[in-house]
Amino acid sequence: MSGDERPSAPTELDRTGREALRELATREPATLRAASSYLEELASWKSRREEGEATAAADPETYPDGVPERATVSVTEIGGTEYYYYQWREGDEIRSTTERR
Template sequence: MTVDERPTPPPELDRVDREALAELAKRDAATLREVSAYLKEVAAWRERREGPADESASDEGDSESYPDGVPERATVSVTEIAGTEYDYYQWREGDEIRSETVRR
């Protein structure tokens, strides 16, 4: 890779990941290094909490799969209630804010 060539993101990233990386790529090098260090800490925390990622396992919480009636532009957040994880989808339709909660 030459000085002018920009690194290519991994091909297995979903739409949300690619958008986040595109936004981060606009930041200065110092900020990127700080974010990188933070993300390494988050990855280590998740591995301690959930165990190492198994690439062959199916991803039940795939952010590219939305329930029927939920638009792809919806914001997705994950919440845990009484030990059960839920995907919380929220989007705007005209002047109204719509939402849907689905068990993971």
């Protein structure tokens, strides 16, 4: 691509992503660089969280006493501290518990 050609937007974006890129395209270079830096950090953070969730869900030893292995596990951050949130069904009731990570 030459220096005069505008870059192409990624094709794998949904409608909301395309709209966000259209809006960002109207911004100044400094704003774009700041957004780019933030988005890289956000992507890294989300990847780490997803890896943690997959590890927690796949490792039955991480389940506290009384929580069945079929429980859904998610990681939630509150006030800078991460917690495992376990949720499962017992009959007609939904049960849950939260444990500090």
